[in-house]
Amino acid sequence: KEIKKTKEEVFSFKANLANLEETKQFVEEVHQKIGPIDILVNNVGTAIKRTPFLDTNEELWHTAFNVNVMSTVRCTKYFLPDMIEKGWGRIINISSISAKTVRAANSSHYVTMKGAIDSFTKSIAYEVSSHGITANTVSPGIINTPFQVKTPGRSFGEIEKVIPVGRVGTPDDIAPLVAFLATEDASYITGEDYIVAGGG
Numbered sequence: 001k002e003i004k005k006t007k008e009e010v011f012s013f014k015a016n017l018a019n020l021e022e023t024k025q026f027v028e029e030v031h032q033k034i035g036p037i038d039i040l041v042n043n044v045g046t047a048i049k050r051t052p053f054l055d056t057n058e059e060l061w062h063t064a065f066n067v068n069v070m071s072t073v074r075c076t077k078y079f080l081p082d083m084i085e086k087g088w089g090r091i092i093n094i095s096s097i098s099a100k101t102v103r104a105a106n107s108s109h110y111v112t113m114k115g116a117i118d119s120f121t122k123s124i125a126y127e128v129s130s131h132g133i134t135a136n137t138v139s140p141g142i143i144n145t146p147f148q149v150k151t152p153g154r155s156f157g158e159i160e161k162v163i164p165v166g167r168v169g170t171p172d173d174i175a176p177l178v179a180f181l182a183t184e185d186a187s188y189i190t191g192e193d194y195i196v197a198g199g200g
Contacts (some may be wrong), residue, residue, distance in 0.1 A: 017044050017071035018063075027078040036082035039182045043094045044071040045114070050106040061109050068113035069120070076124060080133075089133035090182045093121045094174075097141045097197045114139075118193055125191035134190035136181050141197025143169040164199030173198075 003010040011033050015026035030037065045068045048060060072093055083089025098104035099114035118137055125135035142159055156168050174196055180186055181194075 017075065018066040020074065023071070023074045023078070027075075036086060037079045038083050038086055038088055039090045039092075040075060040079050040083075041092045041094070041178060041182075042072040042075055042117075044068070044075075045094065045096075047104075047107050047110040051109075052106050053108040056109055064109040064113050065116075068110065069116045072117055073120065076120075080124075080128065083133045084128070084131045087132045089128070089131070090186070091121070091124060091128075091133065091135040092178050092181050093117050093135070093137045094178075095121075095137045095139040095193065097139050097195050097200070100139065100193075100195065121193070122191045129190055132187075134181070134186065136186075136189060136191070137193040138174060138177055138181070139193055139195045139197070140174050141169055141195070141200050143171065143174065145171060162200065163197070167198065169196065169198060 011030075013026055013029055015022045017023050017026065048064055048067070051060065076091060080089070080091075083091075095117045096104075096110070096114040098107065098111045099118055102111055104111050118139075121135050121137045128135065141163070142156075144156065160167050177194055177196060181189065
């Protein structure tokens with residue numbers, strides 16, 4: 001709705017990107033309505049549930065991998081040819097500070113998957129840089145969105161006390177960096193991981 005106010009043309013699509021067939025259908029619909037894609041922001045992710053490592057099971061790990069890693073791998077694979085053909089592209093993957101600090105309580109599965117995104121991004125950046133394509137990672141800290149399931153026993157008020165800037169983040173703290181990395185001005189930046197966490 002906000003984009004439409006600017007009179008820009010905008011489309012929305014619905015798909016379960018943890019599902020291969022739905023992802024393929026999504027890519028086909030995007031190509032039909034929009035055409036080749038040269039900027040891709042992979043922002044799919046969920047912790048599913050907070051569980052101590054010894055209480056996790058195979059199903060949780062497989063689900064976490066399919067949602068948090070394979071959704072990014074699939075979208076990158078299916079849209080990357082557009083960028084290679086154009087000789088220009090931007091891939092921006094949303095990771096998490098938790099993959100670096102490893103302080104997310106009862107979230108070993110989530111932390112591991114976000115670490116995989118970090119490594120995947122660096123690998124892709126190295127592989128496609130000769131095509132005029134960059135790939136970078138943005139790693140948010142605690143962001144006040146519906147995704148953020150508060151850890152039992154801890155409130156945002158308590159968390160804010162240990163964040164140097166004194167507050168949790170908002171989507172508006174993340175968006176400007178993502179937008180910049182999508183521009184020509186960021187053409188000499190690739191394979192990097194930007195932590196946006198208020199100094200935390």
